[in-house]
Amino acid sequence: MTTVPRAENPARPALEGHDLHLGYAAGEDKVLPPRSGTVLLDGREISSMHPKVFARQVGFLAQPRILLLDEPTTYLDLAHQVEVLELCRELNQVLGTTIVAVLHDLNQACRYADRIVVMGAGRILARGRPAQVITPQTIHEAFGLEVCITPDPVTGTPLILPSPPRAHVHSEGP
Structure with a gap:
């Protein structure tokens, strides 16, 4: 019989009212391969669990601690870009997942990131909070x-407006 040991970690309470605690130190909450054909998840046989409960608890076990995303919003329309970034925010705030993402839309990066790294010519030019890092220089x-x-009038984070070349600046009036 295989069991999933519980981590006693008061800083990471059970999510959504379930008793499954996630361990974040080496050796905690590992799923062992079945030996007798019966698998217990948090003390319950998985064969007796409702499929939705099983899927939710297995999803918690598979929860990444760090999620690396390379341009996750590229080729998405604006609504889907926001949906992806909101999901990342939720994973970070609710589950504590660290999100590391490459974003070329600096305004979105400013709205969603706690910290930004600006790179140029293969080196780090600046890093820190958006308001510290995003400067004209x-x-x-x-x-x-x-x-x-x-x-930004909605979030207060830096909003970057490219200055048009002087030849393209339009003046108002007659």
């Missing part, structure tokens, strides 16, 4: 682009 150094940075 950093953007110019990374991309060779003149920008205006203003607070």
